Amino acid sequence: MVDVLNKQQRKYNMSRIRAKNTGPEIKIRKLLWSSGIRGYRIHYNLPGKPDIVFIKKKVAIFIDGCFWHKCPFCFKEPETRKEFWMKKINSNIERDKKVNETLLKDGWNVLRFWEHEVKKDPEKVIKKIIATIQ
Ligand SMILES: [Zn+2]
16 A cells, blocks of 8 residues: 555656656557547647547547546545645545536536546447547
């Protein structure tokens, strides 16, 4: 558990902003490519910096880390510096909500996937994306 947290801490310290080009995100981009899906932008300058954006279709896609966004299935409270981490995580969740509201208000479709969904069943994620952009 301590190792896991340290790994997360390092990740956090290195980025301090939304992590870019994470494993799950690259996996999705590769699958989109092999499914013949083109024309999306990555890290497009929208509220919340979505991971993948289809501009013309107005679809914004986020792949949320299970730890950072408090996934109901995977999330475990950190055992050390709990207050510090929970504050960070709760502010992420608040920001996610605001980002969703802002994008929806501007007419965007917002798709959010958990990191574990991408790891366990990437095909399902791709199908959902394709269904949304069609
Ligand atoms: Zn999860």
